[in-house]
Amino acid sequence: MTRSLLASLLPLTGALALSAMPAFAAEPPGKSALPAPAAAPAADPQPKIDNAQIALLPADSVTHHTFSAPGGPSIGYTATAGTLILRDDKGAPSAKMFYVSYVADGQGARKRPISFFFNGGPGAGSAFLHLGAAGPVVLNFPTANPTDGANATLAPNPDSWLRFTDMVFIDAVGTGYSRPVDPDKAAKEFYGVKQDGSAFAQAIRLWIERNHRESSNKYLVGESYGGIRSIRTAYALETEQNILLSGIVMVSPAIEMGLLDNNVDPIGNAITLPSLAAGEMERRHTLTPQALDDAYHYAFGPYVSILAGAPPTGDVAKQFYGKIADMTGVPERVVTAQRGMLDVQSHDVRSRDGRLYSLYDDTLSIADPYPSGEDNADSPEPVLAGFGLAYGNAFTGYVGDTLGFHTELKYDLLNLGVNGAWDYKADGEPMARNMPELRKLLALNPSLHVFIAHGMFDLACPFAGTRWLVEHIPVGRDRIRLKLYPGGHMLYTRPDSRAALSHDVAALYAATP
Known part of the structure; x- marks a missing residue:
């Protein structure tokens, strides 16, 4: 889309x-x-x-x-x-x-x-x-x-x-x-x-x-x-x-x-991944220019190559989805369900530990009004619909x-x-x-x-x-x-x-x- x-x-x-x-x-x-x-x-x-x-x-x-x-x-x-x-x-x-x-x-x-x-x-x-x-x-x-x-x-x-x-x-x-x-x-x-x-x-x-x-x-x-x-x-x-x-x-x-479509296009997903990684690095206090550059090269190298092929299976899939979960802070079960192609608009990706993160700033969050999960239509955007x-x-x-x-x-x-x-x-x-x-x-x-x-x-x-x-x-x-x-x-x-x-x-x- x-x-x-x-x-x-x-x-x-x-x-x-x-x-x-x-x-x-x-x-x-x-x-x-x-x-x-x-x-x-x-x-x-x-x-x-x-x-x-x-x-x-x-x-x-x-x-x-x-x-x-x-x-x-x-x-x-x-x-x-x-x-x-x-x-x-x-x-x-x-x-x-x-x-x-x-x-x-x-x-x-x-x-x-x-x-x-x-x-x-x-x-x-x-x-x-x-x-x-x-x-x-x-x-x-x-x-x-x-x-x-x-x-x-x-x-x-x-x-x-x-x-x-x-x-x-x-x-x-x-x-x-x-x-x-x-x-x-x-x-x-x-x-x-x-x-x-x-x-x-x-x-x-x-x-x-x-x-x-x-x-x-x-x-x-x-x-x-x-x-x-x-x-x-x-x-x-x-x-x-x-x-x-x-x-x-x-x-x-x-x-x-x-290029803003990351639902089905591997390039779109590669474009989004470094920003997701940057947000997680900021939360962990590990963000550096070199780390961000490494995330970019991983996204346009191994990551996009795997997405462009058949979905991985077995130990390869577990290792791949685990790495994406660690890079982004998105739960591994969500990464696995979305086959590594994270839909950044979805509630599952944006909701973590009772907080709802913004599409416009992955380090900004509000209390999630539906922490147990909800249709995306009821998942408000903290920046554009908020402050x-x-x-x-x-x-x-x-x-x-x-x-x-x-x-x-x-x-x-x-x-x-x-x-x-x-x-x-x-x-x-x-x-x-x-x-x-x-x-x-x-x-x-x-x-x-x-x-x-x-x-x-x-x-x-x-x-x-x-x-x-x-x-x-x-x-x-x-x-x-x-x-x-x-x-x-x-x-x-x-x-x-x-x-x-x-x-x-x-x-x-x-x-x-």
């Missing part, structure tokens, strides 16, 4: 609801760690669009703030929370895409890098990267219990990428505050691999032209399905909008959807109280309707392939650099799949860097990994001519 990240959790999560974490409220001037909102300027005239949801989107809000960079000078910056109007081939409005931009004041914008951020899903808004990794404000989870989203708090982000780049966070159509003009046509116009890339490319061009940033070095930053989105957007920017990039940053990316939902409510409060963008429209952090309608086909193929586009981008643009960050314990988008793909790229491999961090899919929820990611990306940008 090939799956997207959200689709993979449909049997696990059921209906998702935003957490009840109280919205962040701005303190009186002079007392707040975060800047208070400034009055919004008059909006530019915009065409009237006959759509009740779009009518709830207010005029753009522009506010001014100061970021205190640790160990460096304070940075004054201008934040804009607003929308960009997409148009169809006839010039008629087709969607409004919501964005938040942060532009440093008085730093020579034409020479300062500009980064465009988006999340994935497909169906996820950009609040995850915004409040989790790079924005000037970060959502912190309790150190004693990182799965407690109800007690997460907003604070200034000491690792904000504003130190080295201006930033624009964009919600895909149908997510966040972005809305199509005609919902009945949205699936055909926007909910597909190629259409989505074209929509983002158009929005990015509009923002660049509106802000006169044609001379800036330009980067895309995508998380999860945002890896595919970044490749497709980069290709659309080049071929449809005449815009070349300096770099692409992918965080926990999906690149080839077919991760805190980003939605926190962002609503932040964008209203601090950035002055007030609307009664719900912020769609995770839109399962968009996810379910997604078209993965392209160029006549039943499943779009994205490595051919990345290969062409690297070949046609000798200045393009790609930085890929993966959490070691991520089972949704395992790092081994990306490593395997990169190892097989014939041109431009020297311009791709893969870096692993302690953490899961949302590796930035760990403060040390968030800081390391920011440092590494800053180094990438500094090395760009």
